[in-house]
Amino acid sequence: MDAVKTPGQVRCVIVTPEKAVADEVCDFVALPMYDGEVGIAPLRRPLIGRLGFGELRTRKGNVVHHWYVDGGFVQVRNDVVTVLTSKAMKATDIKIEAAQASLAEAQKPANTPEGIDANLNAQERARAQIRVAQKAAGTPATH
Amino acid sequence: MANKRVLVKRRKAIRNIRKITKTMELIATSRFKKAMDRASEAELFTRKVAELAADLTANATGVTHPLLQKREKIQRSVLLILTSNRGLCGGYNASILREAGLAVRRNETEGVEVQLELSGKRAIAFFRYQGIPVAHQYTHFEDKPAFEQVDVLANRYIQEYIAGKIDRVEVAYMKFINAGRQRPVVETLLPLDQLAPIEGAAAAGAGNDQVDYEFLPSAGSILEEVLPISFKIRLFKCFLDAAVSEQIARRVAMKAATESAGDMIKSLSQDYNRLRQAQITTEIAEIIGGVEALK
Numbered sequence: 001m002d003a004v005k006t007p008g009q010v011r012c013v014i015v016t017p018e019k020a021v022a023d024e025v026c027d028f029v030a031l032p033m034y035d036g037e038v039g040i041a042p043l044r045r046p047l048i049g050r051l052g053f054g055e056l057r058t059r060k061g062n063v064v065h066h067w068y069v070d071g072g073f074v075q076v077r078n079d080v081v082t083v084l085t086s087k088a089m090k091a092t093d094i095k096i097e098a099a100q101a102s103l104a105e106a107q108k109p110a111n112t113p114e115g116i117d118a119n120l121n122a123q124e125r126a127r128a129q130i131r132v133a134q135k136a137a138g139t140p141a142t143h
Numbered sequence: 144m145a146n147k148r149v150l151v152k153r154r155k156a157i158r159n160i161r162k163i164t165k166t167m168e169l170i171a172t173s174r175f176k177k178a179m180d181r182a183s184e185a186e187l188f189t190r191k192v193a194e195l196a197a198d199l200t201a202n203a204t205g206v207t208h209p210l211l212q213k214r215e216k217i218q219r220s221v222l223l224i225l226t227s228n229r230g231l232c233g234g235y236n237a238s239i240l241r242e243a244g245l246a247v248r249r250n251e252t253e254g255v256e257v258q259l260e261l262s263g264k265r266a267i268a269f270f271r272y273q274g275i276p277v278a279h280q281y282t283h284f285e286d287k288p289a290f291e292q293v294d295v296l297a298n299r300y301i302q303e304y305i306a307g308k309i310d311r312v313e314v315a316y317m318k319f320i321n322a323g324r325q326r327p328v329v330e331t332l333l334p335l336d337q338l339a340p341i342e343g344a345a346a347a348g349a350g351n352d353q354v355d356y357e358f359l360p361s362a363g364s365i366l367e368e369v370l371p372i373s374f375k376i377r378l379f380k381c382f383l384d385a386a387v388s389e390q391i392a393r394r395v396a397m398k399a400a401t402e403s404a405g406d407m408i409k410s411l412s413q414d415y416n417r418l419r420q421a422q423i424t425t426e427i428a429e430i431i432g433g434v435e436a437l438k
Contacts, residue, residue, distance in 0.1 A: 015187055015188045015191055016188065016290065017185055017188045017189075017290040017375070017376050017379050018181065018184065018185060018188075018289070018290050019181070019184040019185070019187075020184060020187050033359055034359075034360070035359075035360075038359070045355075045357055046354045046355060046356045046357065047356060047357045047358075047359065048195065048198060048199065048356045048357075048358050048359070048362070048365060049358065049359035049360075049365070050359065050360065050364075050365050050368055072372075073192075073195060073365065073368070073369065073372075075191070075194075075195055075198075077354060077356075082191055084188060084191055084192060084195065084372075086290060086291075086294065086372075086375075087290075087291070114302065
């Protein structure tokens with residue numbers, strides 16, 4: 001399970017409550033934080049941060065992997081990036097139709113403050129999924 | 144000789160039952176292994192969150208989160224009871240329901256209104272028979288509970304707790320201690336324990352050197368986000384434990400059933416052989432008697 005890491009590289013571990021989704025060694029990791037993207041290169045200062053919905057990229061050489069993460073937290077320490085998220089999937093595994101359906105569902109009007117919050121949250125999540133999936137598929141984002 | 148035929152028939156029936164229980168034992172064994180693997184995979188997340196919480200609490204002081212606040216007077220309490228959908232698992236459901244029944248009575252004597260939520264057909268049938276009203280029923284948690292399903296429940300509890308609709312959340316389930324021991328327990332999940340969101344958090348923190356972290360946005364606000372997650376994974380762990388324990392209970396029960404079916408077949412075979420021998424002896428005696436009479 002443990003990937004071997006050489007100096008000058010970053011180990012990226014993605015964990016969900018159900019299982020360890022990914023454990024890879026790469027040169028660079030881009031994380032979707034709650035307010036924008038943060039790039040992690042080797043020798044980064046230890047960091048704990050909150051993630052938003054969005055795309056996580058790992059790059060090794062010329063190979064870039066795209067992941068979608070559903071919020072959560074990240075801990076960076078000793079060049080190990082640990083992503084704790086409730087859901088993570090490969091960008092190519094996202095079902096755009098399903099995401100669009102849930103976006104349409106979330107755009108229905110709500111009449112309670114909690115309902116509005118939940119809807120906004122769901123919209124953001126669905127938009128992020130669509131964005132990541134479209135980017136992975138090579139089509140320009142429309143949302 | 145109707146008796147003999149009856150014995151043969153019974154023996155056949157028991158053989159069939161033994162086949163079924165043997166198969167169920169094998170199925171339960173393989174499901175147990177899978178459930179066990181899932182539980183151990185989930186362990187990593189739990190450990191990491193505990194580590195994170197320990198690091199955060201070292202850096203954030205005076206965090207007050209609604210999930211940490213203990214209510215002075217508990218008026219409404221949720222009791223979630225996790226049982227299996229299917230039977231044939233020995234005393235698994237009975238022992239959980241006994242524990243849950245005690246909790247219900249304890250709440251009643253304290254004057255707390257209990258809102259019952261049941262998972263598993265066994266609990267639903269039990270409380271329907273008892274005539275106790277139930278708030279929610281779930282039958283979709285099988286041997287592979289998914290985090291997404293548990294997440295829905297957890298979010299509702301968090302919302303209701305923060306809104307003050309409920310003052311306590313308890314879960315009655317079979318706690319998995321090791322492969323040979325499981326114990327029915329009633330655990331209080333909400334309010335969360337002060338600054339020790341997960342068991343072992345302190346231990347995980349003690350092993351770490353103090354690292355000078357950069358926090359985005361800040362330790363306190365991240366901790367506030369970690370708390371609901373730690374509640375969710377505790378609830379999720381309850382479901383995983385219940386799934387593992389159920390398979391163990393079923394395996395043990397089916398093993399015992401297979402063994403006693405074997406014993407029963409043995410004793411029936413003995414009876415049958417004895418009866419057959421007695422019959423042959425009688426027939427010989429009759430023939431000899433007949434020959435004697437003809438002389």
